[in-house]
Amino acid sequence: MVNNKPGHYHMNYKTANKLVNNISTFNNSCSQCQFTNDCLTKQLDMKEIRCFENVVLHPKPLQRGKYLFRQGEQFRFLYLVRSGCVKNYVNSGDGTEQITGFTLPGEILGLDSMENGKYVSSAVALEITSICKLPFERFEELCRQLPGLQDRFFQLSSRKIVSFHNLSYLIGHRPAEERLASFLVDYSLRIGRHGYSRTEFNLSMTRYDIANYLGLTIETVSRLFSKFSNEGILKVERRLIAITCPELLMKIAKSPSSCTFTSSRGMRQEENKVRYDYLHDKFILRKPLEFAGIYKN
Helix, strand or coil, rough: CCCCCHHHHHHHHHHHHHHHCCCCCCCCCCCCCCCCHHCCCCCCCCHHHHHHCCCCCCCCECCCCEECCCCCCCEEEEEEEEEEEEEEEEEECCCCCEEEEEEEECCCCCCHCCCCEEEECCCEEEEEEEEEEHHHHHHEEEEHHHHHHHHHHHHHHHHHHHHHHHHHHHHCCCCCCHHHHHHHHHHHHHHCCCCCCEEEEECCHHHHHHHHHHCHHHHHHHHHHHHHHHCCCCCECCEEEECCHHHHHHHHCCCCCCCCCCCCCCCCCHHCCEEEHHHCCCECCCCCCCCCCCCCC
């Protein structure tokens, strides 16, 4: 059974704010971080983790509205989110803002900026956000020394690419109802990787941000939230979302009702496979010929 950790995804606003105001007390040791099993250090032994800790920096938490970086600035760091949420967006020539993603705890920022030496997007905290900061030149050198770190970096880079492709397909080919349902299912699964509740969480972003990200109007997003609520799929209280009928939400999103997680550098090894049963919030050992799902670690 997956433990639903007490975290701000599963709390009311007063409790959440009290928690994130104490972010500075988090242990900076990678070996004791709650995200170590889904972070860059996942495949490292203790000696290698200590090498990684000599490279990573731990700045003070960002306040809501503060920037990690802005589009066009010199690329020097990669960032790992430890808590909170970061909005990523690009500005077009006419000043229009297009949101390209929301980075959640355990996820990495700056991957799209390695090629030309400048950040191709801006990243702003949507709430009090704690991060790990990686000087890219030192990190690149460390990757050459630690093959496991390099492999994990490629895996997380691939995850970002898949996410971008999914967004392109979502906006270009799917109706509004499916877009919002897919967004909620994806958000649920991402926070669930770390033991937070998949069925009750606070959305850090506004309805306008969600509409911008999905290529919809804010009126459409608000109408769909009301529709899902009236149909008993969700309970909505401002930004607090409770998924009351996951089966129906996933049917609308056209997502499978179970997801595959693999280990050992992402290889499909039968003995390491388990299936996460989203509807019952637990892991189940897979049968030898069973195939279900699209998500891999």
